[in-house]
Amino acid sequence: MYWIVIYILGLAVLLSLIRLAIGPTAPDRVVAFDSVSSIVISLIVILSLQYGNHVYIDIAVVYALIGFLGTLAISKYLVGEHIGD
Numbered sequence: 001m002y003w004i005v006i007y008i009l010g011l012a013v014l015l016s017l018i019r020l021a022i023g024p025t026a027p028d029r030v031v032a033f034d035s036v037s038s039i040v041i042s043l044i045v046i047l048s049l050q051y052g053n054h055v056y057i058d059i060a061v062v063y064a065l066i067g068f069l070g071t072l073a074i075s076k077y078l079v080g081e082h083i084g085d
Contacts, residue, residue, distance in 0.1 A: 034067070045060050
């Protein structure tokens, strides 16, 4: 059952990467980047359940924090503010 979910999430990552590459505007690309980040976090959690290794959950949490900070930094850049503001 896990492998079916992994394949579906892999397809979702592929579609989001296509949107990231051809997105007509910068906000579209930011949303696609955030989607890829969220889907990869889901994949890491599913793989953690599949293999029974709970260390992957910690990796997913760190990846989520880095993805959030990256999305926040890109969003602030697009609005025109500095990171410290």
